Amino acid sequence: MRVSKAFIPTVKETPQEAEIPSHKLMLRAGLMRKVASGFYEYLPLGQRVILKVMEIIRQEMERAGAQEVLMPIMTPAELWQETGRWQKYGKELMRVKDRHERDYALGPTHEEVITDMVRRELKSYKQLPMNLFQIATKFRDEVRPRFGVMRSREFLMKDGYSFDVDDAACDKTYWAMFEAYKRIFKRCGLLCSPVEADSGLIGGSFTHEFMVLAETGEAAIALCEACGYAANMEKAQGNPAAHTARETGGPHSKVLTPGKHTVQDVGEFLKLPDQQFIKTLIFIADGKPVAVLVRGDHEVNEVKVKNHLGAAEMSLAGPEKVVEITKAPVGFAGPVDLKGVKVIADKALQGGHQYVTGGLEKDVHLTNVEFGRDFPEPEWGDFRDVVSGDGCPKCGKPLKTGRGIEVGQTFKLGLKYSSSMHCVYLGEDGKDHETVMGCYGIGVTRTVGAAIEQHHDENGILWPISLAPYQVHLLCLNPAEPEVAKVADQCYEDLKKAGYDVLYDDRMEASAGFKFKDADLLGMPLSVRVGARGLKEGVIEVKRRREKDPAKAPVAQVLDKLKDFAAEEWKLCTP
RNA sequence: CGGGGUGUAGCGCAGCGGCUAGCGCACUUGGUUCGGGACCAAGGGGUCGGAGGUUCGAAUCCUCUCACCCCGACCA
Secondary structure, three states: OEHHHOOOOOOOOOOOOOOOHHHHHHHHOOOEEEEEOOEEEEOHHHHHHHHHHHHHHHHHHHHOOOEEOOOOOEEEHHHHHHHOHHHHOHHHOEEEEOOOOOEEEEOOOOHHHHHHHHHHHOOEHHHOOEEEEEEEEEEOOOOOOEOHHHEOOEEEEEEEEEEEOOHHHHHHHHHHHHHHHHHHHHHOOOOEEEEEOOOHHHOOOEEEEEEEEOOOOOEEEEEOOOOOOEEEOOOOOOEOOOOOOOOOOOOOEEEEOOOOOOHHHHHHHHOOOHHHEEEEEEEEEOOEEEEEEEEOOOOEOHHHHHHHHOOOOEEEOOHHHHHHHHOOOOOOOOOOOOOOOEEEEEHHHOOOOOEEEEOOOOOEEEEEEOEOOOEOOOEEEOOEOOOOOOEOOOOOOEOEEEEEEEEEEEEEEEOHHHHHOOOEEEOOOOOEEEOEEEEEEEEHHHHHHHHHHHOEEOOEEOOOOOOOOOOEEEEEOOOOOHHHHHHHHHHHHHHHHOOOOEEEEOOOOOOHHHHHHHHHHHOOOEEEEEOHHHHHOOEEEEEEOOOOOOEEEEHHHHHHHHHHHHHHHHHOOOO
């Protein structure tokens, strides 16, 4: 493609709406434009990247035995009512009515539709396993769309669903999909790790999220570099740092702590380390108060608490509620003599002694508090966020915490949908059996964003060669000089003939410097620069975007040089 | 939905103690340049997000409204 004829509107200045690198660069490099909050249009360059991601997904899904289908975006309310998600999904489900006032949902995911499709056709165990996927537009009316393509209201997703005869067969399919996902993200040039995750609204027995490691990621994760253990914060376990007080102290006593209501304040005041504190947080779970105890150096993970309690709704109690329950302002809650409240405690507190807690009285804390002696043993569990330095639950080495972008998720659904929607097959035994399902999603547009998030520098994008809209960016630096233009034109033909996707900057009006800047911004992994300066010495420059300086090759050897560089780039995207 | 912020030319912004709407980039024309976002000259482009109000007079003050962005709650 010649730049002079291409629709690639690059911009020099960063649009004020963008905050994170991928969003800024997708706008600046002319990949996309915003139409409304959370809705984007993809320009030619963006669309080319999307197509490349989709092609990789298709190849790997088919390789793993899945078949492609296409389901409607508008889906009838009845299907959603059947599983109860018409209610449960809430406002995130975009709903529309047709002219007959019939209700539809714009599909945010397609478990209901595909289960309906399969149950109508499925008769015998001989038809199983069945593994189907589609790549289609999804709608989710996000409370707050943000970060461009990372959280938009309309996006492209690959969603796949598997149907198996039994649990063991489903597990096999699940792990095949899991492996396919690892290959897909590797082929997209992404550093991505699967993490154990909380299974949330979709339910099911186990699930992995595929996280692209990036500072701007929305999800917190913990990982162990030593053994590869990785988990979402909602799921991550860790062995806490040792307690500072290991023996029972004297009887507990009150201390006056005027105006000190954070662990830090009181800790400084009493000259005691954070580990020796019990933080008491009051939550309201399904209308009932619950006190959650964690060590002073830890934070409560609400999802873990919520799952433990089996609560449908839970939130931190407001200041008035806290006064009502603890008879003291926020900052002085404690488990000693706390009445009428269920108390649960994080197990990191176990084995510690001489704790400091709130005194259930304004400006009063208690010291030398002991579990069991000063208040009843609470219900123990894992209720905290893992922190950097905790021991890995698998190998004991220190864990690291970081952030990730969720580009894919695999779920083992079990019988959740086949049960509620009666998706059954006739078994060898002549009886009906429910199919065991799995579902597997990849955010296509988000993967594009994640790729940029992971591969960019201050000048622009550095596309993995597998996703680059064009593999080679050919620059004609002095188009006004006939000899240069002639060589560049010839080069363009040769490159195309050699099988490369080539973007040819043949613009008469742009200066060499301008073309360099654009090339850096657009980020094609390879570039070929034809200029008068080089041709004088009989050479053409061949450059990798990730390298600072270009290599020089005699005109006849440009293709060889390029081939070597391309091979290096492909290595980075090969499973 | 709660808190904060922004809407002025295609983009980035100034003007906001009322009185003729500006700058940089981009765009058009001509000329000179031509290896890291060139220079000179001449141009085109705005119902100042929208509605109402105060005033002799509103981009500027007041009220309402819409859109967008950020933080939070939320998120197969």
